[in-house]
Amino acid sequence: MGTTRTLEEALKFAQLECETALTEFLGADVEFHPAEWIECHADELLSVVGQFVGVEEVYRAIVVGVYGDLQGYLVMFFRIKDAEELTTYMLDGESDPEVQESVLAEIGNLTTARLLMGFSKALQTNGEAMPTPPQTQVDFSGSLLQSLSALFLSQGQMKVFHSVWKLKVQLPKGLINGTAHFFLPI
Amino acid sequence: MVNLGEVVVTDDPEVVLTVPGIGSCIVVCVFHPRTRLAGMAHIVLPSSQGRKEASTKPFWFADIAVPYLIENMRNKGAIRPNCAIVGGANVLNFSLEASSIANIGELNIKAVLENLNGSVNIVAQIVGGNNGFSVRLYVDDGLLFVKDKIGHIREINLSLPQMEG
Numbered sequence: 001m002g003t004t005r006t007l008e009e010a011l012k013f014a015q016l017e018c019e020t021a022l023t024e025f026l027g028a029d030v031e032f033h034p035a036e037w038i039e040c041h042a043d044e045l046l047s048v049v050g051q052f053v054g055v056e057e058v059y060r061a062i063v064v065g066v067y068g069d070l071q072g073y074l075v076m077f078f079r080i081k082d083a084e085e086l087t088t089y090m091l092d093g094e095s096d097p098e099v100q101e102s103v104l105a106e107i108g109n110l111t112t113a114r115l116l117m118g119f120s121k122a123l124q125t126n127g128e129a130m131p132t133p134p135q136t137q138v139d140f141s142g143s144l145l146q147s148l149s150a151l152f153l154s155q156g157q158m159k160v161f162h163s164v165w166k167l168k169v170q171l172p173k174g175l176i177n178g179t180a181h182f183f184l185p186i
Numbered sequence: 187m188v189n190l191g192e193v194v195v196t197d198d199p200e201v202v203l204t205v206p207g208i209g210s211c212i213v214v215c216v217f218h219p220r221t222r223l224a225g226m227a228h229i230v231l232p233s234s235q236g237r238k239e240a241s242t243k244p245f246w247f248a249d250i251a252v253p254y255l256i257e258n259m260r261n262k263g264a265i266r267p268n269c270a271i272v273g274g275a276n277v278l279n280f281s282l283e284a285s286s287i288a289n290i291g292e293l294n295i296k297a298v299l300e301n302l303n304g305s306v307n308i309v310a311q312i313v314g315g316n317n318g319f320s321v322r323l324y325v326d327d328g329l330l331f332v333k334d335k336i337g338h339i340r341e342i343n344l345s346l347p348q349m350e351g
Contacts, residue, residue, distance in 0.1 A: 043190045043230070043243070046207070056206035056320050058335045063278065135279055139335050142207015143318020147277040149190060150210045150230050150290050153246065158239070 004161075006122050007037045007184070011163055014118025021110045022169075026090060029170040032180070037161045039186065042152035045145045045162070052164055052179045053077050055142035062108035062136050063144065068129040070119055072160075072184035073148060074112050076167070077141055078104075082176045089171050101136045108134030111180060148183065157185035188213070188228045191246040195225040195258045199326035209277035209318045210291035212248065212298045214255060216306060217328035217344035218264030224325040224344075225259055225267070227251045231290070232297035248294060252301035268344040269306035270330055271298055272321050274313040310342045 015032045022030040040048045046055055053059065060083035062076040078086065087100040094100070112131045119125070137144075152160060161184040169176040187204050188194050190211065194203055203226040205213045214227040227245065234240035234247035245251040259267055274295035295313045302308070312319060312332055322331045328345030 043246070046190070058337075137277075137279075139209075139277060140207035140318045140320055142205075142320065143209035143275070143277050143335075144207070145209075146190065146207050146211050146318075147209030147275075147290075151278060153239075154231055154290055 004037050007161060007163075010118040010122030011037070011182075012118075013121055014115045015165065017114035017117055018111050021114050022107065025106065025110055026086070026169060028089070031168045032165040033168075034163070034165055037163045039159060040162055042158055042160050042185070043149050045149045045160070045183070046142055048162055049141070049145050049164070049181055052166075052181075053141045055140070055145070057141060058138060059141050060104065060136070060138050061141065061144055062104050062134050064108045064112040064134045065132040066112065066116065066129050067132070069125050070116065070123075070129040070184070072182060074108065074115065074180060074182055075144060075148070076108060076111065076178055076180045078176070078178040080138065082178065085171065085173060086169060086176050089173070104136045105134040108136070115182065152183075152185055155185075159186040160184060161186060188226045190228055190230050191243050191251075193225070193227045193245045193251050193255050193258070195223065195255065195262070196325055197221065197223045197262075201325045203323040203325065204321065206320050207318055208273040208321065209275050210273070210294060212271055212273040212294045212313070213321055214252060214298060214302075215270045215272070215321065215323050215330050215344065216255065216259060216264075216267040217323070217330075218259060218267035219328065219345045219347045221262065221264045222325070222328075223259060223262055223264040223267070224323055224328065225255050226323060227255045229294060229298060232293040248297035248301050252298055256302070256305045267306055268309050268328070268346070269302065270310040270312070270332075270342050270344060271295075271308070272312045272319050272332055275315050275318055277316065277318055279316065309344060312340070
């Protein structure tokens with residue numbers, strides 16, 4: 001794992017890549033607002049992420065794990081209504097839940113792929129990292145974050161770097177907000 | 187809020203013990219009708235065996251947190267309290283290394299039940315599955331509210347005296 005500065009360079013590069021890729025995919029203006037990496041204890045994810053999402057609120061979440069040279073997790077949170085508006089816009093009103101989920105999964109795929117590209121460039125690795133298929137679900141953000149904490153702790157990963165992107169998607173009907181969280185065990 | 191790896195025992199009627207999102211963790215909720223003593227343990231992992239964190243974060247682990255909770259209640263006169271356990275879900279469901287991830291919730295359920303070992307009256311078990319819950323335990327009346335993601339709220343009364351052993 002690189003230094004915080006290296007991670008920030010990776011994030012900056014990945015941010016531009018993600019904006020371009022998602023703008024093309026969604027056909028709408030997409031902006032990410034990167035923050036600094038914060039080192040936190042693995043049992044503090046709930047309070048750290050709780051600054052950005054309501055831990056007792058139910059969200060549509062996209063979760064992608066990364067294994068290999070780089071290990072970590074991407075978790076994206078959208079409010080249920082925002083996720084519905086996003087998929088409705090993408091699918092011209094198609095209401096098949098499986099098709100809607102596939103749109104969200106693709107957002108997770110694209111974001112993870114570009115993030116890995118950013119890290120590969122910044123860390124000068126050959127990119128031997130493999131993302132899991134995206135998992136999309138509706139649940140309390142707190143339940144997901146708590147399970148992620150337990151997963152890190154069970155594997156003896158006591159500290160993690162956390163970074164958040166605030167995601168804004170400009171649709172004709174209005175602005176969709178979401179957050180993307182990256183967790184990299186140290 | 188009862189944080190990960192925290193155990194709380196109180197008879198303060200003003201207190202509401204809450205955990206806003208439970209996934210693979212287990213929340214053990216206890217209430218003793220006669221003493222009006224309530225307790226909650228937010229357990230993260232099943233066993234402290236071989237874990238160096240057992241000295242600094244002992245209540246992460248079911249095999250330390252559960253006996254501590256029960257002993258703490260007993261020391262204050264609350265013997266064999268009513269109990270509900272919530273959690274142990276398989277919320278993260280990746281295809282890679284899925285077995286190790288899935289096992290945390292299942293192992294937590296098993297470890298908590300083993301460590302409770304007849305020391306409480308189990309009134310409700312809302313465990314397993316793939317979805318999270320949030321819980322609130324009101325110390326003043328021993329009512330436990332368990333909310334699921336759809337917003338359904340299950341009310342469990344931990345204060346009924348006939349449950350007391």
